Amino acid sequence: MAKLIILDRDGVINRDSDAYIKSLSEWEPYPDAIAAIAQLHQNGWTIAIATNQSGIGRGYYDTRTLEQIHCRLRSLVNEAGGEIAIIEYCPHLPADNCDCRKPRAGMLIRIRKSLNIPTLDGCWMVGDSLRDIQAGIAGGCRTALVLTGKGQRTRRELDEAYSDTWICDDLEAFSKRLLSLDV
Template sequence: MNKLVILDRDGVINLDSDAFVKNADEWIPITNSITAIARLYKAGYQIAVATNQSGLGRGYFSQQDLDDMHNKMVQLVEAEGGRFATIKHCPHRPDAGCDCRKPLPGLIDQIKQELQLEDLSGAYMVGDSLRDLQAGEARGCKAVLVRTGKGEKTLAANEGLENAMIVSELAEFVDWLLEQDKQG
C-alpha cells in the first residue's frame, strides 16, 4: 500500500480565486493546511501536488510567478517540518488538447513515474473539484473532496461523488487518516 497523498493546490492548500492566483503575494494558505501537510510528512507519507495552472498558458502569470508561488508553498511546509515529494502542474489552456490537464490523469502518471511507484492503490487524491477526483480515480486513487475552494459548489452539483470521502478541509482529512494509521 502506498503512503501517498496527492493534493490539488488552489482551494485545497491555498485560497482559490476565480481571477486566478497570479503571484506569491496572492498565494495565501488555507488555515491549517500547511501544518496538515507537515503532519502527513512526519507520519511517513509522501505528498505530491497535481495542479492545473492554465493561467500560465493564458498569459495571466509567468513561469517565474508560478515558481515563486511554489517556492513560498515549499518554504512554509518545510518551516513546519514537512516536505513535498514532487509538484506537477499543467500549464496548458483548456483547449490545448494535452493529456496532463485534469480530469485526464497525465499529472498523476507523472507523479507515479517520478516516485517510481508500481501502482497507486492505497493512495489518496484530495481536491475541491470533480476533475481533481476523476484524475486520481482513473489511476486507482481514493477520492477525497474538501469543502474549501470550489468544494461546496462541487458538492452541490452532486455528480460523480459516489466514492468520495467528503471533509470540511485538508486538516480534517489528515486527522482522519492519521487516526486510521493508529488503529492499524
C-alpha cells in the first residue's frame, strides 16, 4: 500500500478567500501547515496536492501566477525539510463538466498515474470542502476534513455516508493523529 496523502490547497494549506487567491501576495499559509507537510514527508509519506483553480478559467489570474504560488509553497516546504511530489490543478469552471474538477476524481487519478501507484486504496485525501471528501471517496481514498477554510461549514453538511471521514482541527492535527497510528 502506498503511503500517499493528497491535500487540497486553499483552506487546508493556506487561508482561503471567496474572492479567490489571485496573486502571490494574497497567498498566506496557515502557521503550522508547512511544518505538518514536512513532518509527514519525513515520516515516509508522499505528499501531493489536488486543487480546483477555476479562477484561471474565470480570468482572475493566469497559470504563471499559479506557478509562482506553487513555487513559493514548494520552497517553504523544502526549507522545513519536506517535499511535495506533485501538484495537480483544475483550471476549469464548474459548468465545463470536466473530469478533473473535484468532486470528480480525475486529479487524484492523474496523481496516482504520475507516481506509478497501482491503487489509491489506503491513501488519504485531506480537504476542507464536501467536494474534496467526495473526490477522495470516488478515488478510493480514506478521507479527512480539516476545520480550517470552509471546514466548519462543511462539517455541518456531512451525514452518515461520511462517517469514516476523520474530522481534524487543521492539517497539523491530522498529521499528529495519522503519525500516532503510523508505527
